Amino acid sequence: MSEWLNPSTSAYRLTDLGWSTEHDHQFLPYRGTHVPARVARVERGGVDVLGAAGTLHVTYGGSVLAAAAADHTQHPAAGDWVAIARWPDGRLTLEAILPRRTVLTRDSSNRTSHGQVVAANVDLVVIVEHLDPDSDLGRIERLLVLAWSSGATPLVVLTKADLVPDPERMREEVVAVAPGVDVLAVDATADDGATALRQRLGPDVTMTFVGPSGAGKSTLVNAIAGANVMATNEVRGRDGKGRHTTTHRELVVVPGHGVVIDTPGLRAVGLIADPDDIADAFPDIDELAGECRFRDCAHEAEPGCAVLAAAGDGELDKDRLARWRKLRREAAYQARRADARLRREELARSKRRAKALRQHYRARGR
């Protein structure tokens, strides 16, 4: 592998990048012909990958491009483990993506797409939300659904605790909309944020940060890394909105401590979720729904509805119920859209088949 070595960049130990024995098995078909690496940053024409040869810029192999054209989720993403080939002319290409353990996907609001992968092979999804301006509870719930559907474990970090008089009271409000999830309130510019997050990192743990612009995602990444690896920027004075400082998803290695993936601030998050993912984020309502008289209760006006009863007597917050309904409608709409996409793809396939047949018979007729 020495001829791969690029003296201008420092080499990474694969285990510092999160490589495990499971990856050894997955990589068997590529051993000897390819080298393993982890995607740090995705660009239009290629990706930066980290591996034993340091940081390499590689372009996409043909089969990867073809797979990505058919299904956007098959496009390489930050956090992916990949197989890199070197050609006689020195070109490096990304030839395969190893199976993903977890995948954080958002809706890319594109009629033909299957969604967009934000990060792959993540263990912990850190939802970063500011306490000043006030936290947006609906956004936290939505990101919790997204996190649960990835297969990773969510964690909520509330930043700017130093800017509000009573962060603990505000944290309690968030705890109520994040059942079963740890919620921390921190000053991301001080040591406490980094300390709390470092405790949850480990040599084989990958953590990603999601949340609105200006919430302090990159500030937390820098604090964990102990260096200014990501640029940060002041928020706009008047409304506290961020400036979308981070523009690319970026994987940063904290040697011996794990891997963190920073992401650009989210403007709006479309969901790709099924009812189970929503139930994971709303276990309180899911449990109530199990007590309704009718199994197929829609919780709209049915007699014996435990959800409506709880909302009626104040046990369940009405706003939370309304947000739950909205997410369920959205997921149902997404499911219909996915069905329509499958039908369109099937139609396109049969058209291609018909065309190929016509050409076949025409050629024979000649």
Ligand SMILES: Nc1nc2c(ncn2[C@@H]2O[C@H](COP(=O)(O)OP(=O)(O)OP(=O)(O)O)[C@@H](O)[C@H]2O)c(=O)[nH]1
């Ligand atoms: N006082 C205080 N300031 C913070 C805290 N967290 C972040 N900031 C500041 O908020 C600003 C925005 O932080 P960033 O880390 O750039 O935010 P970001 O989430 O990465 O934003 P995008 O990259 O635009 O998505 C910076 O000026 C930080 O110093 C905090 O806990 N307390």
Ligand SMILES: [Mg+2]
């Ligand atoms: Mg940032």
Ligand SMILES: [Zn+2]
């Ligand atoms: Zn009901």
